[in-house]
Amino acid sequence: MNLLERFKAGLAKTHSRLAHEIKRIATGSPRLDAAALEELEAALIAADLGVALTQRIVDAVRKGYETQGAAGLDVFAVARAEIEKSFYGSAIAAAGAISPKLREAAGGLCVVSIVGVNGVGKTTTAAKLAHFVKSQGKTATLAACDTFRAAAIEQLNLWGRKLQVPVIAGNYGADPAAVAHDALTAAQSRHADYLFIDTAGRLHTRHNLMQELQKLHRVIGRQLPGAPHEVLLVLDATTGSNALNQARDFNKAAPLTGLIVTKLDGTSKGGMVVAVHNELSLPVKFVGLGEQADDLQPFDAAQFAAALFEE
Ligand SMILES: Nc1nc2c(ncn2[C@@H]2O[C@H](COP(=O)(O)OP(=O)(O)OP(=O)(O)O)[C@@H](O)[C@H]2O)c(=O)[nH]1
Ligand SMILES: [Mg+2]
CATH class of the missing domain: 3.40.50.300 (P-loop containing nucleotide triphosphate hydrolases)
Structure with a gap:
């Protein structure tokens, strides 16, 4: 199993619930109206993504819908992009501390x-x-x-x-x-x-x-x-x-x-x-x-x- 497959297997519970909800919201409603966006918000909060990030994802989805319409809008891609941004765009990423590696002590233990x-x-x-x-x-x-x-x-x-x-x-x-x-x-x-x-x-x-x-x-x-x-x-x-x-x-x-x-x-x-x-x-x-x-x-x-x- 490569790293992505391992993450997928480990996160299967979170993923299946989110994916199921998002698909239902994105396809079920004739258009992405306020009620649908609220449902999306609730699903993201339920996955413990936090209020701030949830808000950013919902805003990005709304903006995407306004500019591209429902046809060109991929809610999954928007959410992925916002999560990556929240990691790579943060202060610690800028400081180079994002490396997930363990520190190494110069020449020793x-x-x-x-x-x-x-x-x-x-x-x-x-x-x-x-x-x-x-x-x-x-x-x-x-x-x-x-x-x-x-x-x-x-x-x-x-x-x-x-x-x-x-x-x-x-x-x-x-x-x-x-x-x-x-x-x-x-x-x-x-x-x-x-x-x-x-x-x-x-x-x-x-x-x-x-x-x-x-x-x-x-x-x-x-x-x-x-x-x-x-x-x-x-x-x-x-x-x-x-x-x-x-x-x-x-x-x-x-x-x-x-x-x-x-x-x-x-x-x-x-x-x-x-x-x-x-x-x-x-x-x-x-x-x-x-x-x-x-x-x-x-x-x-x-x-x-x-x-x-x-x-
Ligand atoms: N499913 C799953 N179980 C885990 C994971 N990490 C630890 N566990 C399980 O959680 C239980 C507690 O793990 P421990 O490593 O004993 O936890 P601890 O923090 O050392 O516990 P204390 O020393 O009593 O404070 C064990 O049954 C582990 O097998 C994980 O990533 N996934
Ligand atoms: Mg212990």
């Missing part, structure tokens, strides 16, 4: 901290990322810094064995910063290219847990200047608009370098990727399209738009 609320897919994503860099000929180490949740360490160890990636762990109840410190030492002595730190799930509203995360980042930053090179927030695509609050609060406590949106395969609201990106001006680096190791895909706005809006 790149430390990537994986953060987020409970159950969003952090551990799975850490493992998938290790698998991803391995497939690119790089070496990875995993740090089991969730010392809190029952079975969290075993979960990461299992992935490590499956993917043949070393996992550095401590005991349950251990200070996650101490485990991160040990993992960083181990990754350095192995000359690994990447260290992925699996952190415990924490609510963005819990001050003490945010402080714990800050301490972890401080400790590894002292040990290796520049670390963590990436702080990636994992968001569950099925969360809806609370994802925005999570991203804002995490970003305040531990400045983020990017987002990973998981479980896109399980939702018909895949548009939230665009909404979160537009609101926060943070690059979406990867998206999770399933539970297997290779179900993590580097984000690509054009392919994403095509997967959402193709007839």
